Amino acid sequence: MAAHENIAVDPTLTDLYKDLHRHPELGFQEHRTAGIVAHRLQASGFDVTTGVAVTGTVGVLRNGSGPTALLRADMDALPVEEDTGLDYASTATTTDRSGTSVPVDHACGHDLHTTCLLGAAAALAADRASWTGTLLVVFQPAEELGEGAQAMVDDGLYDRFPTPDVVLGQHVAPLPAGKIAGHPGASYAGSDSLRVLLVGRGAHGSMPEASIDPVVMAAETVLRLQAVISREIPSTATAVLTVGSIHAGDAANVIPGEAELQLNIRSYDTGVRRRILDGIERVVRGEAATAGATDEPTITEIERFPVVVNDPAALGTTLDAFAKWLGPDNILDPGAGAGSEDVGILATSAGAPLSYWLLGGTDPSLFTTGDMSDPALLTVPSNHSPHYAPVIQPTLANGITALVTAVRTWLPPS
Known part of the structure; x- marks a missing residue:
């Protein structure tokens, strides 16, 4: 893959992203989203299991002998009233676990995560000559509650499906689109x-x-x-x-x-x-x-939420592959962040290294230096804000390409 070259993106994925954004669902309520995920995975040739930890969906694609890579996307939204002004903004409301009616918004970008992983899964299924091994795609509920990853493990994730040799994932962040960031060791509080x-x-x-x-x-x-x-x-x-x-x-x-x-x-x-x-x-x-x-x-x-610890060697391998794709100047180290995530549970429960990175999703024109010293990082809308929404392109294409690149790096063709 040459520098700055994205894989071709299915044009229907933009419509899918907008649809998911219009129809957000809270943790353990992601029934509509899970149904869409299952349908698309089945169409790509994955063996699909639904209802893992209530609404979790798991796809398995075996492609010869070799290691197993787990790719994870979270699906749940937040009880936030969206204020982006987008023509595909959410106006949804639902009842939370306390019985209270609340607005719902994908203010953390999990709709983008879901769309990217579906796009990557389809691309990898269509090009099996570019990798060898087993692909395990996990669409996780209830990340915002801090419960989804553990619930999937408790529901037999690694008893019912292959145990991964590496866990891969990404989170969209208020960095310039076209940048990817990752920190080795303790990365998220x-x-x-x-x-x-x-x-x-x-x-x-x-x-x-x-x-x-x-x-x-x-x-x-x-x-x-x-x-x-x-x-x-x-x-x-x-x-x-x-x-x-x-x-x-x-x-x-x-x-x-x-x-x-x-x-x-x-x-x-x-x-x-x-x-x-x-x-x-x-x-x-x-x-x-x-x-x-x-x-x-x-x-x-x-x-x-437990501390998220990136395996230094595993993250280094992944970021090196990204540097060959995007160029080294577009790979950043954000340092340890105070945000929290439960993706690490999927790695520690499997005894596998974690490689988890941040995907830039904000209009690059809003930044000056484009690195971690950029003052715009303190002013652009961030995750969990009612004003937060990533720019669809090039974020969607970059997110899909990042996942595909990571899989091809960890599951190289024999």
């Missing part, structure tokens, strides 16, 4: 989201002496939690603690009985993570005791 319930004693607002005020307790807790990172974690370690939600009461003149906090931590080291979690528990229980609360606070895990 582990994430823990927690719900903290502080229990006080309610009273009329005119009689605070009769209360144990959970609002004050929550305020003190929020402030004290900030010191867990700044005063208990080594300055050489990278960690984040964010209190993203606080709720207590419904009236100005009533002291409520409870206050709820939702918080999130990001870390790369298991020891640092443990220290943060221990610090959170100590602060929460300490502030409750200081306030004189008679009921113990509760701390409940909402979701958890």
Whole structure:
């Protein structure tokens, strides 16, 4: 493959991408998307299994002896109201797991991931002379919930299908289209989201002496939690603690009985993570005791993502192939990112190396230097924003070509 040469893209894939974007589905609700995926994989000659971990779809294509490569795409969307102004923007709503009606938007680009993998699967099936071995394509549900990869493993992914020798995948990012980025080692942070319930004693607002005020307790807790990172974690370690939600009461003149906090931590080291979690528990229980609360606070895990670790040698092999295709100046190292992903579970559960990269998906004209120092990285819409939507081309063609290139690198013809 010559430099800057993309494989031919099926023109129907642009329409497919727009269709998936118009019809987003939340985690474990991706029934329509999974049906489309299964139909297209079957048409390409894959052995297809649906309903893996509720809505996951797996395709297997054997092409002679050789290793097995797993390619993964996530399919779920976010409870976000889209504000892109695109003529194919989502106006969908659905009911989430709590029974609440919410807007839905592919604000993280999983519709693009799905389309790229379907395009790559079809291209590889049509050109079996260019690779040898077994291709395992995994369309995963519920990445945004941090549950989909583990659910597929728990549903017998590697008992029912070949165990891969390498796990390959990509995520569209607010980098210039035409750039690919990857970082060896710990690449994406582990994430823990927690719900903290502080229990006080309610009273009329005119009689605070009769209360144990959970609002004050929550305020003190929020402030004290900030010191867990700044005063208990080594300055050489990278960690984040964010209190993203606080709720207590419904009236100005009533002291409520409870206050709820939702918080999130990001870390790369298991020891640092443990220290943060221990610090959170100590602060929460300490502030409750200081306030004189008679009921113990509760701390409940909402979701958890493990650290994503790229195998340095495996990622290097893949990026070297990309450099021959795109040119070395278009391959970037973004450093370790604070975002979280569950793709690493598919690799660690198989005992296989992971090679996972970022696919540039933003209009290149918005950038000046086009590298990781570009100030536009702080201003262009990013994943999870209601304004986020990748430019379809050349992103779609690049994403398909990247996956095909990676497979041909890891499953070379005999």
